[in-house]
Amino acid sequence: xxxxxHKNIHLLSLWRQLRPILRGSAPRMPTLAETLxxxxxxxxxxxxxxxxxxxxxRGSVTPARSHDFDASFRLLRNHDRARWQSILAARRRGVRLxxxxxxxxxxxxxxEDGHHRVxxxxxxxRPDIEAEVTVLxxxxxxxxxxTR
Numbered sequence: 001x002x003x004x005x006h007k008n009i010h011l012l013s014l015w016r017q018l019r020p021i022l023r024g025s026a027p028r029m030p031t032l033a034e035t036l037x038x039x040x041x042x043x044x045x046x047x048x049x050x051x052x053x054x055x056x057x058r059g060s061v062t063p064a065r066s067h068d069f070d071a072s073f074r075l076l077r078n079h080d081r082a083r084w085q086s087i088l089a090a091r092r093r094g095v096r097l098x099x100x101x102x103x104x105x106x107x108x109x110x111x112e113d114g115h116h117r118v119x120x121x122x123x124x125x126r127p128d129i130e131a132e133v134t135v136l137x138x139x140x141x142x143x144x145x146x147t148r
Contacts, residue, residue: 027071030059032103032110039138049099052109052131054122061103061112073119080116087120099130105138 057073060066068077075084090097100114109131111118121129 029066029069029071029073031063031066032059032061032105033063035059035105035110036136036138041136042139043137044134045137046132046134047104048133050131050133051128052102052133053128054118054126056108057102057111057118057129058108059110060115061110062115065111065115069115069119073115073122075119084116084119087116088123091120091124099132102131102133104133104135109133 058071060069068075068080070076075081087097097117098114100117101112102109102114103112112134114129114131118129
């Protein structure tokens, strides 16, 4: 593919990331701790490597990352841009990246490791991503259960 195509893809991706920020409509990414505030974790289990729909990844385990990415996993800070671009370049070269690490709570997932990889996958409009998953069990079903 020619370099103009890659420049146009990059510009489109950049515009998609900046548009909500410029409009002031980029919602903050929720954290696992905030989500668990009203629940008691009763158990957890590592369930292994799975393919997870990107649409079900909704937040971060790491509170600091909620300031680096918005709720759609678009970069909010310029200092992470080089890392993001290096992951995108690796994907375009066909490099197989390691799976992300996720915590599952009900039907949604929180990223423990791999925020940039999820962000790049979403920008590429991929449907899913490979992940190492640990499931949390809580005393009550989360409010979003049954609203699938």
